Amino acid sequence: MAAIAEKIGWRSSRFEFVFDRPRVLGSLFLTPAVLYVLVLVGLPFLLAVYYALSAFTVYNPSHHFVGLRNFVEVVQSGIFRRALLNTFIFTIGSQILGLILGKFGALVLLRPFPGRKILRALIVLPWAVPIALATVAWEWMFDSLYSVINWVLMALGVVTRASAPQWLGDPHLAMLCVIIVNAWRFFPFAIVIFLAGITAVPQDVLDAATVDGAGFWRRNYQIILPIIAPIVVVGLIFGTVFTFTDLSVVYLLTMGGPVNATQVLGNLGFQIGILSGDVSHGAAVSLFMFPVLFVLVILMLRFIRRREI
Amino acid sequence: MPRIVNTAVEEGSFYAAVAFFVVLAAFPFYWMLITAFKTNADLYNVSNIPLWFSQAPTLDHFRYLFDQTLFARWLLNSLIIGVCVVAITLITAIPAGYALARLAGRNAETLGIGIFLTYLVPPTLLFLPLSRIITMIGLQNSMWSLVVVYPTFTIPFCTWLLMGFFKAVPQEIEEAAIVDGCSLFGSFVKMVLPLSLPAILTIVIFTFTLTLQEFVYALTFISASAQKPITLGVATDLVRGDIYYWGELMAGALIASVPVAIAYNLFLDRFIAGITGGAVK
Numbered sequence: 001m002a003a004i005a006e007k008i009g010w011r012s013s014r015f016e017f018v019f020d021r022p023r024v025l026g027s028l029f030l031t032p033a034v035l036y037v038l039v040l041v042g043l044p045f046l047l048a049v050y051y052a053l054s055a056f057t058v059y060n061p062s063h064h065f066v067g068l069r070n071f072v073e074v075v076q077s078g079i080f081r082r083a084l085l086n087t088f089i090f091t092i093g094s095q096i097l098g099l100i101l102g103k104f105g106a107l108v109l110l111r112p113f114p115g116r117k118i119l120r121a122l123i124v125l126p127w128a129v130p131i132a133l134a135t136v137a138w139e140w141m142f143d144s145l146y147s148v149i150n151w152v153l154m155a156l157g158v159v160t161r162a163s164a165p166q167w168l169g170d171p172h173l174a175m176l177c178v179i180i181v182n183a184w185r186f187f188p189f190a191i192v193i194f195l196a197g198i199t200a201v202p203q204d205v206l207d208a209a210t211v212d213g214a215g216f217w218r219r220n221y222q223i224i225l226p227i228i229a230p231i232v233v234v235g236l237i238f239g240t241v242f243t244f245t246d247l248s249v250v251y252l253l254t255m256g257g258p259v260n261a262t263q264v265l266g267n268l269g270f271q272i273g274i275l276s277g278d279v280s281h282g283a284a285v286s287l288f289m290f291p292v293l294f295v296l297v298i299l300m301l302r303f304i305r306r307r308e309i
Numbered sequence: 310m311p312r313i314v315n316t317a318v319e320e321g322s323f324y325a326a327v328a329f330f331v332v333l334a335a336f337p338f339y340w341m342l343i344t345a346f347k348t349n350a351d352l353y354n355v356s357n358i359p360l361w362f363s364q365a366p367t368l369d370h371f372r373y374l375f376d377q378t379l380f381a382r383w384l385l386n387s388l389i390i391g392v393c394v395v396a397i398t399l400i401t402a403i404p405a406g407y408a409l410a411r412l413a414g415r416n417a418e419t420l421g422i423g424i425f426l427t428y429l430v431p432p433t434l435l436f437l438p439l440s441r442i443i444t445m446i447g448l449q450n451s452m453w454s455l456v457v458v459y460p461t462f463t464i465p466f467c468t469w470l471l472m473g474f475f476k477a478v479p480q481e482i483e484e485a486a487i488v489d490g491c492s493l494f495g496s497f498v499k500m501v502l503p504l505s506l507p508a509i510l511t512i513v514i515f516t517f518t519l520t521l522q523e524f525v526y527a528l529t530f531i532s533a534s535a536q537k538p539i540t541l542g543v544a545t546d547l548v549r550g551d552i553y554y555w556g557e558l559m560a561g562a563l564i565a566s567v568p569v570a571i572a573y574n575l576f577l578d579r580f581i582a583g584i585t586g587g588a589v590k
Contacts, residue, residue: 021493022412022493023412025493026408026411027408028404029404029407029408029412030405030408030420032400032401032404032405033401033402033405033424033464033468034405034424036397036401036460036464037424037427037461037464037465040439040457040461041430041435041461043438044438044439044442045430045435045438047438047441047442048434048435048437048438051437051438051441101333104326105330108323108327108330113327119331121574122330122331122335123330123334124334124570124573124574124577125335125338125570126334126337127573128518128569128573128574129566129570130522130540130565130566130569131522131524132522132524132540132541132544133540133543133544133562133565133566134337134562136543136558136559136562137337137338137341138337140344140558140559141337141340145355146352146353146355146359146555148340148359148360151359161355184337188334192577241429244431245431245433245434247433247528248525248528251528252544266431266433266525269433269437270433270436270528270529273436273437274529279437282437283438286436289433289434290434297426297429300426300429301422
């Protein structure tokens with residue numbers, strides 16, 4: 001009884017106007033979050049556009065409007081074009097590798113076997129642990145002299161000490177390394193996405209297909225894959241966005257080297273805009289990522305909408 | 310007979326696949342672990358077998374880490390940053406998530422997706438203007454800049470997760486509370502919040518791990534060693550010139566990784582339910 005009396009007290013308070021109308025309370029509840037995001041995401045984005053259109057450096061903070069000159073200069077630089085191409089190679093390569101690992105990992109984890117829980121706990125590690133720290137561990141594994149990977153290759157007789165690969169010193173191998181590390185970081189996420197999708201496939205659909213004579217592969221690629229495609233695409237877009245704009249793996253593993261062989265847009269924008277203090281050109285480089293992101297986001301929205309029908 | 314062979318081959322390849330994934334996922338961490346406990350003489354001798362100890366394990370690297378570097382300070386910094394960001398995130402994301410799940414009416418769907426999409430705006434697009442803003446408000450080279458900036462990705466992410474969780478709370482509970490004389494706000498505070506404590510705990514854990522995982526903003530805003538969070542400190546400060554202190558690096562990485570790994574594994578199911586609950590229904 002006391003509780004009810006107390007609640008009536010709430011109702012008759014003079015804030016009844018606010019507390020009882022869904023619309024008013026809803027806007028009140030949403031305002032802090034929306035404001036925070038507008039001020040610290042929306043505003044900086046506009047500021048980035050502004051910097052890219054002016055001649056602004058840390059040393060000479062002029063607000064002189066130069067139009068698209070920064071973009072033109074950026075496009076004309078060989079390093080930028082190299083970085084743009086590398087960013088696509090890096091993104092597509094690591095997403096394909098991550099998806100393949102994710103699909104097979106999900107198949108393995110679907111089947112019950114002793115120790116499955118432990119396997120799952122281990123598989124989540126690359127995704128959970130801060131990527132900067134894991135990248136440092138990979139850097140040590142790729143070390144020029146004490147590389148454990150080379151030691152294994154030598155022990156297996158694949159290479160000799162003289163012919164051991166310089167993982168981070170060779171341009172092509174360095175690109176392979178950053179792709180591997182990034183795919184390694186994302187494949188647990190891909191597994192989780194695949195598993196979430198597969199377990200959502202209705203069992204009776206699968207049973208019906210089996211009765212109709214569909215084998216393992218046929219069930220996989222003609223029944224399960226089309227059903228889980230939307231959630232996989234959403235996961236893939238996620239991974240693509242974060243890989244396309246990534247900085248930490250490249251920064252820690254190769255610094256964009258050797259000789260810009262692994263230079264990507266994120267790292268280039270950081271070097272120009274922060275390390276050299278040329279905010280305008282750095283912002284222009286970063287903004288080149290925007291069209292790609294925009295297309296990805298539109299795709300994502302379409303898939304989110306489609307699954308709701 | 311061929312049937313038995315078939316089964317054996319199938320089982321064999323299955324466990325080979327299991328072994329492959331174990332090695333792939335865990336080897337870098339095994340390598341971290343074993344490096345952290347090896348003596349330098351053992352580490353830097355190419356004739357030793359690197360996969361196991363050739364000399365007795367040592368705690369030297371951990372001692373060096375705590376005595377000779379700012380490691381303990383970085384741990385403390387990360388803890389402070391994490392707690393503050395969690396507080397800001399909870400205060401803003403819980404009401405926002407509830408509003409999107411129940412109160413905002415027809416526009417909720419669009420608004421929810423809009424907030425979620427801001428989670429996809431990458432740090433590398435915003436770090437230049439944000440570093441200017443940080444300088445303008447006088448927080449350059451201070452860990453408080455991270456407290457200000459980290460909620461830009463934790464709020465959208467947690468709002469989205471919480472929206473999914475709140476949608477799963479049966480609406481009858483609130484209706485009953487309102488019939489009993491609660492206001493809308495009262496039913497939220499007295500009925501929905503207590504029921505959502507597990508979800509809120511999940512948000513706390515994930516916000517905290519997101520702040521530990523972040524690297525780009527920390528790298529951009531902070532160059533003073535004493536202000537660095539743990540991830541940045543370990544990755545950038547334990548390298549002097551071209552000399553890598555691998556034992557110390559791996560020891561530091563290990564200490565920072567273990568709590569995140571445990572948290573993720575404990576809360577993974579809830580996390581997946583949250584993502585798919587919000588996105589898939």
